[in-house]
Structure formats: C-alpha cells, structure tokens
Amino acid sequence: MDLHHKPTVDLQGYSPEIRALVYDYTLQLADTSLILGHRLSEWCGHGPILEQDLAMANIALDLIGESRSLYQYAAELEGQGRTEDDLASLRDAVEYKNPLLVEQPNGDFGDTVMRQFLFDGFHFFLLKELQNSPDKGLAGIAAKSFKEASYHVKWSAEWIIRLGDGTEESRRRIQKALDNLWMFSGELYTMTDTEKALAQAGFIPDYSGLLSQWEAHVGKVFAEATLEVPQNVFMQKGGKTGRHSEHLGYLLTELQYLQRAYPGLEW
Amino acid sequence: METIIEKSLEEAFEEKIAKEIRIEPKDWMPEQYRKTLVRQISQHAHSEIVGMLPEGNWITRAPSLKRKAILLSKVQDEAGHGLYLYSAAETLGTSRDQMIADLHSGKAKYSSIFNYPTLSWADIGAIGWLVDGAAIMNQVPLIRTSYGPYARAMVRVCKEESFHQRQGFEIMMSLCNGAPAQKKMAQEAFNRWWWPTLMMFGPKDAESPNTEQSMRWKIKRFTNDELRQRFVDMMVPQAEFLGLTVPDKDLKWNEAKNGYDFGDVDWEEFWNVVKGNGPCNKDRINTRVKAYEEGAWVREAALAHAQKRAAREAANQAK
Numbered sequence: 001m002d003l004h005h006k007p008t009v010d011l012q013g014y015s016p017e018i019r020a021l022v023y024d025y026t027l028q029l030a031d032t033s034l035i036l037g038h039r040l041s042e043w044c045g046h047g048p049i050l051e052q053d054l055a056m057a058n059i060a061l062d063l064i065g066e067s068r069s070l071y072q073y074a075a076e077l078e079g080q081g082r083t084e085d086d087l088a089s090l091r092d093a094v095e096y097k098n099p100l101l102v103e104q105p106n107g108d109f110g111d112t113v114m115r116q117f118l119f120d121g122f123h124f125f126l127l128k129e130l131q132n133s134p135d136k137g138l139a140g141i142a143a144k145s146f147k148e149a150s151y152h153v154k155w156s157a158e159w160i161i162r163l164g165d166g167t168e169e170s171r172r173r174i175q176k177a178l179d180n181l182w183m184f185s186g187e188l189y190t191m192t193d194t195e196k197a198l199a200q201a202g203f204i205p206d207y208s209g210l211l212s213q214w215e216a217h218v219g220k221v222f223a224e225a226t227l228e229v230p231q232n233v234f235m236q237k238g239g240k241t242g243r244h245s246e247h248l249g250y251l252l253t254e255l256q257y258l259q260r261a262y263p264g265l266e267w
Numbered sequence: 268m269e270t271i272i273e274k275s276l277e278e279a280f281e282e283k284i285a286k287e288i289r290i291e292p293k294d295w296m297p298e299q300y301r302k303t304l305v306r307q308i309s310q311h312a313h314s315e316i317v318g319m320l321p322e323g324n325w326i327t328r329a330p331s332l333k334r335k336a337i338l339l340s341k342v343q344d345e346a347g348h349g350l351y352l353y354s355a356a357e358t359l360g361t362s363r364d365q366m367i368a369d370l371h372s373g374k375a376k377y378s379s380i381f382n383y384p385t386l387s388w389a390d391i392g393a394i395g396w397l398v399d400g401a402a403i404m405n406q407v408p409l410i411r412t413s414y415g416p417y418a419r420a421m422v423r424v425c426k427e428e429s430f431h432q433r434q435g436f437e438i439m440m441s442l443c444n445g446a447p448a449q450k451k452m453a454q455e456a457f458n459r460w461w462w463p464t465l466m467m468f469g470p471k472d473a474e475s476p477n478t479e480q481s482m483r484w485k486i487k488r489f490t491n492d493e494l495r496q497r498f499v500d501m502m503v504p505q506a507e508f509l510g511l512t513v514p515d516k517d518l519k520w521n522e523a524k525n526g527y528d529f530g531d532v533d534w535e536e537f538w539n540v541v542k543g544n545g546p547c548n549k550d551r552i553n554t555r556v557k558a559y560e561e562g563a564w565v566r567e568a569a570l571a572h573a574q575k576r577a578a579r580e581a582a583n584q585a586k
Binding site for chain 2: 034038041042044045046047048049050051052053054057058060061064065067068071084085088089108109110161162163165166167169170173254255257258259262265266267
C-alpha cells in the first residue's frame with residue numbers, strides 16, 4: 001500500500017486497465033482546461049473592454065481551477081506521489097493530451113471568442129453527462145465545473161451573436177475566425193482509443209450523442225449571428241494523442257519556466 | 268442675488284465638511300473640489316488598470332498552478348477596482364471614455380510605481396507586500412474621505428488590498444524560507460522595489476502643491492511625509508522577520524521620535540518617472556493604447572448590435 005497516496009474515492013473495484021484508462025482520460029481533461037485557461041489568462045490587462053477583461057479572467061480562473069482538481073485526481077489515480085504541478089510542469093508537449101483547438105493562439109478578440117464558443121458547447125454537454133459517471137472522482141469534478149461551464153457557454157454564444165450581428169467589420173472578423181478554427185472542431189468528437197474504451201465500459205458518454213446536441217446549439221447561434229459554417233473542411237486531429245501544433249511548445253515554455261529552471265523547489 | 272445663493276451653498280458645503288457629513292453626487296460642491304476629486308479618483312482608477320500590466324507580466328509564468336490562480340485573481344480584482352473607481356468618478360460628471368482619453372494622452376497620471384518592470388517571480392511577492400502595503404497606507408484613510416461614492420468604493424478596495432498584501436508577504440516568506448537561489452531572488456527584488464515604494468507617498472510635504480487644500484476639504488487625512496514615516500516603521504520589522512536587508516545605509520531606530528530615521532528618496536528619479544522618463548512609462552501607455560485601439564471594433568460591434576436589437580424589439584411591439 002502506498003502511504004503517500006490517500007485516495008478520496010474508492011478505487012478498489014478498478015482493474016489496473018480501467019484505472020490506467022481513467023488516469024489517461026483525467027489527464028486529457030486536465031490538460032485541455034489548463035491550456036485554454038492559460039490562453040485566456042494571456043488576455044489579462046489587454047481586453048477590449050474592462051468588463052470583458054474581467055469576464056475572460058473569470059473563465060480562465062474557472063478552467064485553471066478545474067484543471068487543478070483534475071490533476072490532483074490524476075495524481076491520486078497514478079499513485080506515484082506526483083503532484084498537480086509535476087503533472088502540469090514536468091511533461092513535454094508530446095505528453096500533453098489536449099485537443100488542438102485549445103492551444104491555438106488568441107489572435108484578435110473574435111478568434112478568442114470563436115475558439116471559446118466551439119469549446120464551450122463541447123465542454124458543457126460533456127460535463128452534463130460526466131456528472132453521472134460511475135467514477136465518483138470525475139463525477140464530482142464535473143458537477144462543480146458544470147455550473148461554471150453553464151456561464152461560459154452563455155458568454156461565448158452572446159459574443160458570437162454580438163459580433164456576427166454587429167458591424168460589417170465585426171461580422172467579417174468573426175466569420176474569418178470561424179473559417180480558420182472550424183477545422184479544429186472535429187477532434188473534440190473524434191474518440192481516441194482511451195475514450196472509446198471508457199465509453200464502452202460506461203464511464204463516459206459516447207460522443208456521438210454529444211455531437212448532435214452541440215451541432216444543434218452551434219447551428220442555432222450561428223444562424224442568429226448570420227454566420228456560415230465552412231463546408232467540406234478536412235478536420236485536423238492529433239492533439240489528444242500528443243501530436244500538437246507548433247504553438248504548444250512556446251506556451252509550455254512559459255508555463256513551465258520556473259519549475260524547469262529550479263527543479264524541485266516550493267514556491 | 269447669485270452671489271448670495273452661492274455663498275450660502277458654499278457655507279452649507281463647508282458646514283458638512285466640518286461636521287463630517289459626506290458630500291453626495293447631487294450636492295452642491297465647489298468647482299475646485301469636484302476637479303480635485305476627478306483628478307484623484309481617475310488617477311486612482313488608472314493606477315489600478317495600468318497596475319494590471321506589471322503583475323500580469325507573470326501570470327503565464329507563475330511557478331505553480333495555485334500561484335497562477337491567485338495572481339490571476341488578484342489582477343482581476345484590480346480590474347474590478349478600476350471599474351468601481353471609474354464609476355465613482357463618473358458620479359462627478361466625467362465619463363469613463365474621457366478619463367481613458369486623458370490617460371492615453373498623458374494628461375492624467377497614474378501611480379509611478381507601475382513604471383518599474385517586474386523582472387523575476389519575487390517581484391510579484393515584493394509588489395504585493397510593499398506596493399500594496401503602501402497603497403493600503405494611502406487608501407485606508409480614504410474610507411473616511413469626504414466624498415461619499417469614493418469613500419464607499421474604498422471600503423471594498425481596501426478589504427481586497429489587505430488580502431493581496433498578505434498574499435504578497437506569503438510569497439516572500441516562501442522564497443525567504445526556500446533555497447538560497449530563492450532567497451537571493453527575494454532580496455534582489457526587495458532592493459529594487461524599496462525606494463520606488465517610498466516614492467508612492469508623493470513628494471515631500473513642502474513640495475506637494477495639493478496637500479493643504481485636500482487636507483482642509485478632508486479629501487486627504489494625513490500628509491505624504493506622515494504616511495511615509497508610518498510605512499517605514501511598519502515595514503522594517505517585517506523585513507527583519509523575513510531576514511531581508513533594507514537597502515538603506517542611513518536606516519536607524521530613533522528612540523526620541525519612536526520611529527526610524529531613513530535616507531532620502533532620490534527625488535530626481537522620482538520627478539523623472541512622474542514626467543514620463545521611468546523605465547516603463549512608454550511601454551505601459553503604449554500597451555494600454557494598443558489594447559484600446561484594437562478593441563475599438565469590438566466596442567462598436569457591441570453598440571451596433573444593441574441598437575439593432577432595440578430597433579427590432581421596438582418594431583415587434585409596434586406590430
């Protein structure tokens with residue numbers, strides 16, 4: 001028995017295979033929330049309106065908070081005495097499991113809002129289902145984050161509508177953001193082997209159900225915003241299995257700087 | 268006739284000040300009182316907004332997820348303070364847009380402390396501990412300031428600032444109790460921030476043009492030199508507790524005055540930073556202007572959309 005490791009949930013019923021799968025998936029969710037939260041935090045002090053500076057910091061804080069809970073849980077599942085910061089700061093880009101969408105640079109406010117909108121719908125419907133997971137660790141974190149995600153999904157949808165149905169310039173910019181980012185939306189719903197196995201075991205929902213809810217939400221908002229979804233787009237994927245864009249390395253260089261430069265210290 | 272009315276209004280105003288009754292937005296007030304307040308409150312709001320930049324500089328490089336969340340939340344609080352303060356200043360009849368335009372043109376000032384760069388993680392600790400400490404010393408008396416909306420905004424601001432100061436001290440503690448490299452980082456940051464922090468209390472009393480009138484109107488409650496002395500007396504024991512050396516060879520306990528004697532601030536540097544020649548003055552304003560200009564299309568879109576929506580609703584009601 002590992003004495004350093006005090007599970008907050010009963011993991012005794014898990015086979016090593018299931019445990020490894022849940023660990024892998026928890027880490028994927030943690031990376032996703034951290035990377036997007038980090039990207040949003042880059043806006044702090046540079047927003048187009050003070051109120052939106054506050055809103056983006058809020059969402060960033062929610063996502064970073066969610067990632068911390070997930071990393072802590074992943075560390076428990078792993079049982080090797082690693083901490084949330086070991087997991088966030090001492091893994092290289094190829095070990096990160098976030099989808100490509102969330103690591104995309106902020107661009108202008110429209111690019112950020114679009115990236116957020118495409119993600120928020122996925123996050124919202126996923127968390128809604130994950131609350132019922134038989135894995136109590138994931139279910140608990142999902143229940144807390146679901147409340148926050150309900151605010152995010154509203155915030156980004158409202159901005160998509162405002163920018164789409166605003167001025168000519170804002171419509172042009174937000175349509176361009178959609179044209180650029182749409183190719184990253186498919187990966188959210190393309191299930192990895194881990195996701196497939198967990199869905200089969202009944203731990204997470206099958207994503208085809210999430211996808212149809214997401215399509216309805218996204219379609220409705222784009223219609224109101226007068227935006228057109230690009231057709232015949234080849235969907236990019238790879239992030240969830242460690243094949244990232246060039247952007248992630250730079251992001252991690254900043255995020256991991258102090259832990260890498262001064263190994264093993266407390267801050 | 269008019270002068271008699273004005274005279275009686277002024278008497279009523281002075282009487283309220285004397286009796287410590289708050290002045291409220293709709294009350295008559297001397298033009299100079301209004302101007303002084305707009306200057307001071309907007310300067311305070313700008314300081315919060317510009318102050319987001321040096322600390323924001325470390326959000327993406329914070330050493331742990333916990334520190335990252337605390338720092339982001341702190342900088343977010345500053346944006347919130349900026350909002351209440353702009354709102355308080357707006358009650359005096361100056362719009363937020365006007366105040367921001369004055370900041371960008373250089374007409375309005377902000378606290379000079381934010382014209383210094385944050386070079387290491389320890390700067391985040393030093394700012395919380397020293398700069399927020401000095402800000403609290405300046406701001407706590409403002410809870411009793413004569414103008415109601417400002418005083419009320421300050422209640423909330425001060426509560427959050429003391430929380431920030433504890434967080435800053437705690438960062439310094441972790442560094443000072445940590446590895447030699449961390450302790451060194453803390454001392455180095457302390458050396459750079461100590462003197463600029465003493466400058467935060469403003470020029471010497473003899474050279475502070477606004478102090479006398481502001482004291483009389485009870486906008487200000489203590490002079491610059493009084494506050495500076497208090498600050499030194501409060502911080503020296505804290506530095507000793509942390510095991511840091513105050514970078515002032517003239518620092519000495521003076522039993523007779525029951526306080527510390529300390530060296531003179533470099534006033535040439537002070538006036539230069541005020542005039543725009545600090546290490547980051549240009550960067551800070553350029554960054555603010557860039558954010559504002561790049562956000563113009565977003566603000567225009569929000570306005571256009573609100574108008575379209577209102578027009579559609581009106582048309583629906585007319586049906």
